[in-house]
Amino acid sequence: MNRDSVQENSPSISPQLEPSDYVTTAQAVQPPLETKKLDSALTIFGTTFVTIFLAEIGDKTQLSTLLMSAQSHLPWVVFVGSAAALITTSLLGVLLGSWIANRLSPKTVERSAGILLLLISVMLLWDVLQG
Amino acid sequence: MDWNLLGISFITVFLSELGDKSQLAAIALSGRGQSPRAVFFGAASALLLTSLLGALAGGAVSELLPTRWLKAIAAVGFAILALRLLWTQREDPAANSAASTK
Numbered sequence: 001m002n003r004d005s006v007q008e009n010s011p012s013i014s015p016q017l018e019p020s021d022y023v024t025t026a027q028a029v030q031p032p033l034e035t036k037k038l039d040s041a042l043t044i045f046g047t048t049f050v051t052i053f054l055a056e057i058g059d060k061t062q063l064s065t066l067l068m069s070a071q072s073h074l075p076w077v078v079f080v081g082s083a084a085a086l087i088t089t090s091l092l093g094v095l096l097g098s099w100i101a102n103r104l105s106p107k108t109v110e111r112s113a114g115i116l117l118l119l120i121s122v123m124l125l126w127d128v129l130q131g
Numbered sequence: 132m133d134w135n136l137l138g139i140s141f142i143t144v145f146l147s148e149l150g151d152k153s154q155l156a157a158i159a160l161s162g163r164g165q166s167p168r169a170v171f172f173g174a175a176s177a178l179l180l181t182s183l184l185g186a187l188a189g190g191a192v193s194e195l196l197p198t199r200w201l202k203a204i205a206a207v208g209f210a211i212l213a214l215r216l217l218w219t220q221r222e223d224p225a226a227n228s229a230a231s232t233k
Contacts, residue, residue, distance in 0.1 A: 040165060051205050051209055052177040063185070064144065081136070086144060090157045092154070097159065097167065114217035116213075
């Protein structure tokens with residue numbers, strides 16, 4: 001009895017869906033678009049991996065890691081410590097990014113993400129010219 | 132296990148990476164909201180590989196690899212990602228799917 005009444009009530013409690021929510025649900029149901037979504041996740045993984053790997057190789061973090069491992073003669077301990085730190089910082093970055101994305105309009109997010117990426121590109125070019 | 136060394140390497144790397152390029156990139160790339168998980172795995176595995184290379188190769192990394200050129204390539208890659216974001220933002224995915232069903 002109680003359960004039925006909860007179910008009857010639930011539609012009225014459920015948050016109002018915006019038109020965009022319906023669009024995304026409909027897209028997720030269609031199989032071709034779903035595979036497209038997986039593709040784009042792989043693409044995102046690939047582009048993130050390649051750009052960050054190339055940007056970080058020979059960077060100051062890597063230099064401090066190799067200095068510490070050379071000094072201590074315990075490379076694996078240094079690797080575990082720096083790996084844990086790097087996983088934590090990228091997790092924080094991704095959490096912050098999605099938190100911001102949920103708060104701002106997609107247009108603002110895309111524009112500021114584009115500007116931020118341009119800034120990173122300029123920072124890298126600056127490193128190249130300085131080194 | 133040398134816990135002291137472990138703690139020192141964690142804190143050093145954590146502080147030097149906080150607000151650095153790769154974290155900013157993780158923020159920017161996950162902001163599009165399509166697949167934050169893919170961004171996290173991509174960023175974390177790239178960083179793991181660089182620190183593995185750093186720990187194993189010691190000072191030899193910059194001698195073995197043309198790091199300046201790799202960095203320049205990364206700069207171009209980030210610029211392309213940025214321009215693509217800034218250019219294609221007027222494309223509405225909802226409008227696109229509506230057009231394709233017609």
